Amino acid sequence: MTDRELDALTIPELTYTSDGLIPAIVQDRETGDVLMLAWMNADSLAKTCETKRTWFWSRSRQKYWMKGEESGNVQIVHDVRYDCDADCLLVIVTQAGEGKACHTGERTCFYRSLCAGEE
Numbered sequence: 001m002t003d004r005e006l007d008a009l010t011i012p013e014l015t016y017t018s019d020g021l022i023p024a025i026v027q028d029r030e031t032g033d034v035l036m037l038a039w040m041n042a043d044s045l046a047k048t049c050e051t052k053r054t055w056f057w058s059r060s061r062q063k064y065w066m067k068g069e070e071s072g073n074v075q076i077v078h079d080v081r082y083d084c085d086a087d088c089l090l091v092i093v094t095q096a097g098e099g100k101a102c103h104t105g106e107r108t109c110f111y112r113s114l115c116a117g118e119e
Helices: 042-051
Strands: 020-030 034-040 054-057 063-066 074-082 089-095
Touching: 034 042, 034 054, 034 089, 042 054, 042 063, 042 074
Parallel strands: 020 089
Antiparallel strands: 020 034, 054 063, 074 089
C-alpha cells in the first residue's frame, strides 16, 4: 500500500475528476508568474512529459491541443509536479514565442484583479 502524500506516484495513480481530468497550473520558471490553468487527462499528461511541451484536453472542443500550436507561443516544460492530494498539477515552463500564454494576447491569463488587497 502506498502513502499518497509521501510516495512517488505514476500518471495513472493521480486523482482525476469523474471526467478523467486533472487541473494543471502553468507557472513561468524564471518569474514564478502563474501563466494559465488548463485541464489534462492521463494521455495529454503523458504526451507533455514525453515531448516537453504542454498538451491539454479542451473540454469545450473535446480534443487535445498543444499550447502554441497555432500562435507559436509554446511552453517548454522543465518539471511537472503534483500536490499532496495528487489531484492538481503544477507545470513549470519557459514561455517561448512572444511570451504570451493567454489567448487574449496577454502574457498571463490572470491579468485582471477581482479584489486587490493592501500594498
